[in-house]
Amino acid sequence: MGKIHLSHKDHKLELKSYKRPYFCSGCKEPGFGSRYRCGQCDYELHKHCMSPPGRTVHHDFFKNSTFTFLFQPPGNRSGEKCQRYCKACGKLVKGFVFHDEKNGWDLHPCCRKLPRKLTVGGVEFALCDKVSSTCLFCNKKKRERTVSGFRGWSYVSKTENLHFHVSCPTEWKLEVWGKGATYDNEDSLALARVELPIQRYNWNGRSGNIFIRMVKVIVKASVAILLGDPIAALTGIYDLVAN
Incomplete structure (x- = not known):
């Protein structure tokens, strides 16, 4: 049975497993093995991107901070796009992200896990x-x-x-x-x-x-x-x- 994801509403995504790497359509980071996939659109999601653990989360390294799950990295106050980096791995955030608005911190979904x-x-x-x-x-x-x-x-x-x-x-x-x-x-x-x-x-x-x-x-x-x-x-x- 397939599942609908809010980031891809046109078709259901089915859980598949292939022994090859891929790029997650959600967080834009590499993946391997099982993934949720739309065969019609070549749209693929990590399992943790398909089902994030709630709208808001916390992390032990960031006391008194709350991270909110977003489909896209937040822009700056002027509304223009700006480059954002994951606080764990230091790489660019390009898609799904856990964002702490108060401090401007970001975590890839995979890094948060x-x-x-x-x-x-x-x-x-x-x-x-x-x-x-x-x-x-x-x-x-x-x-x-x-x-x-x-x-x-x-x-x-x-x-x-x-x-x-x-x-x-x-x-x-x-x-x-x-x-x-x-x-x-x-x-x-x-x-x-x-x-x-x-x-x-x-x-x-x-x-x-x-x-x-x-x-x-x-x-x-x-x-x-x-x-x-x-x-x-x-x-x-x-x-x-x-x-």
Whole structure:
């Protein structure tokens, strides 16, 4: 049974699942896996864009603030369009958004859903809005290709002093897909098509193939969260098993 969405009233959207990336017609951000789709119009929505959690929400990083779900980014007071950036990833807001009118803050729907904790290889990462170390993937404190000087949110390991920007693994994964790798072909050869943009840390005394497996799990977790892949979300307690 299809569903009507207020952003696409002409046809019903049906839940589909394809093993390929796409761009959400709502938030204009990448997606993967299950999505609500209109086959007549090629209109596709993330599951969380199809059914946002109510008109207004709150977030722990923004005390005493209320975010309202909007179909389009708000303009400035003169009514002209202005560029707006997500407070989590630092990228442009182009479509569906959670907006805090009082402070002028914006969050992509996918970024608002970021869990506060992830566990990879037995190491716990906590979601933070302030970091002091460099990113495991881009090797920088500040995010590139975002608003100037923006650090963005990161997952940080207190025990191993490791961190990665929330969107860096996903952007790298999209680059891998662009080089011809597929969801079903994520072995070392597929990963090798794009140079690993990461530092070879000694991960609890493990290296080599275990390190590659750790990177793949981090990427899989990020895909599940930011690209809306329910398969990865269901299977991903995001723990590595060293054997």
